[in-house]
Amino acid sequence: MSGTTIIEVRTSPHLHGPMTVETIMRHVIYALLPIAAFFSWHFGLSAALLLAVTTAGCVLAEHTACRLSGKRSTVNDYSAAITGLLLGLTLPPGLPLWMAVVGCLVAILPGKLLFGGLGSNVFNPALVGRAFLQAAFPVAVTNYTPGLAANRFVEFIPSTWAVPLMKPAPLNDWLAKVAVDGFTGATPLAMQKFDHIYSELGPLLWGLGPGSLPGCLILLCGAYLVARGMMDWRITASMIAGAAATGGIFHLVNPALYPDPVWVVFTGGLLLGATFMATDPVASPVTPRGMWIYGLLMGVLTVLIRNLGGLPEGVMYAILFGNALSPLIDRLTPPRPYGARKAQVPQ
């Protein structure tokens, strides 16, 4: 079956930008690679394998599904690989691989292809997969293992190799062996929320704490894409601003219970989400004003879920919610045609 057209008939403008979808997506992968490398170095073999499996899983799922429905495979646009990398980065490194594969299937099949593939997905596919895993396996998905374990390049985290459909073996023995003092398996956010223990901010900036990636590295990688003109900085900036402002208000009201804005921004998945997931060009608004509204909304929601909800982290739900609202935001914020004044905007 060939879906190629020989002559394209279109209305003007006929200008072509030098950037194609493939180019942009390739550069997003370049930007994600340092983060993936850090993730693998920090957590060791299991993390590297997890990223490999999620990336391969998403690419294979998309390829097979396209073939089965008699269409040309769309994996060459790199978007499935990005979905896989992002999904892997949001999961705990010791997650059983079979669960990671389930996440890939959910991300690609219902999350992306069911809506019509790249360009038509309503939600960020990686987050759809992650949300499914979070709801289906709440224990495994929130079970973070310590980073920088001494034998991390020699040995897998035992839970990685859990038999499909079966529970991973308890990690107590392994944890005792890697002997990380006072490790409870809780992320800094969970410790802050449930026990009011603050992790030091320094390690969080450099990503050495458990369960979060280095904020500075993520911002740097995002800056690369912005500098190349491949990503709009407005969404990232407004989401961080929204979260910091809301976090600041909470902190002013009750400093003992709620963390300060800098801590809010650098913990959990906020930076990764704001830089690489909320900016998904398909599922986010296209108008500049819309982007500001969208970003601020997600930032505010993230902090509201963290501080008032039952869960320690809210980035995922905030972005999915923002995705759902983005068509509406686009409608409400039409750009003014060039030269038109407010009163003259045609009906």
Place this chain on the structure above:
Amino acid sequence: MKETAPNPFINGLWRQNPTFVQILGMCPTLAITNSVQNAIAMGLATAFVLICSNGLIAAIRKHVPKQVRIATYIAIIATAVTVTDYLVKAISISVYKALGPFIPLIVANCLVLERAEGFAAKKPVIPSMMDGAGMGLGFAFGLTCLGTVREVLGAGTFLGIHLFGPNFEPWVLFLLPPGGFISLAIWLLIFASYRERKDRRERARAALLTVQPAEAQS
């Protein structure tokens, strides 16, 4: 395709299946299919209500004044539901507790009123009861399909029997409300693709039949 009046029992069980074809009665379908046992119990309770209400309504159908027919049907359906409520309580309190408010809510299941208005009001008693049985069992079949997916994935059991041993990692999602929507979607997809394939086959055969005589003439 030949147009004979379909057997009312088979019609409800398969061709006009309430869950997969008519997509009626979604509230209990989504709410209490988190185990096979609940699904079967709910399906049978609904089937019992359908048989009773269809039978009663068919028996008095010639005397019902048109203006008050819906009120009459609802009164009869509510009676059948109340009787079922007592029956379930008398058979097993634990099943009654598991089904909770959904037994009384059978009265609001649009399937029951639809069969009263659409079938029992026009047909004699025996076919009406057959229709009620077919629709009710078709509904029970649909619920059981959903319940199977949800119980097997959500708890690793079927009717309480462990399928994968004690180490199974349950997909908690399938016991929660979203699991109901997801498994309903999976089943609707399967049935829709089956129907589409069958339709295509039948169309191809019909096309073949119409072409052949023309060829014979030439």
Place this chain on the structure above:
Amino acid sequence: MTGTTTKSTQMIRFLGFVSLLCGVLIVGAHVASQSRIRVNQEEILRESLAQLLPGMTRQVIYIVTPTGELTPAASGESSDKRIFAGFDAGGKFLGVVLEASERGYADVISAMYAYSPASKTITGFSVLEMKETPGLGNKIGSDPEFLANFKALDTTHPVAAVKHGKKTNPWEIDAISGATISSRAVGRMLAASVQEMAPIIARHRDRIERGN
């Protein structure tokens, strides 16, 4: 159908007939099933009591009046505060069972627990109704490690749940890892209930242990 010319009187007569028919059917079903339903309910109650007080064969039910007095009740059908006293086949007093409820993670958790007035300990716990998350919070009803907390839980000090693995005192409940909110709800529920009921039981201890 009789068409559009039906008179109001006819409609009223017909609806009257339908109501009569329905009423007769409902009352009939009620009468026919009532005794069986009561037997079922009592059996369920006895089963859940026997689970908490092993060896129990007979129970006496008391209703606590607002002034703190006890009145013996005939059946289990009541929304009042109840005390169930359990006795074995030889008539020996085994302990009392009390009901308690508290807001959990998802909805109100209601539960029963066995209490021994002699040792002032909680000797058993079982959940009656809850909507806690399957696989996490709902383990408060089934997790053997968690239920082992209630073999002899001291109530002379206010009961409280502590994080998994941090139990050091006999009045502390070792929470389920990953279900701390539900576990803490159980702790609060028992603490409040014991605080309210223990003085009443202590005051009427002789009577409850005699079973009249």
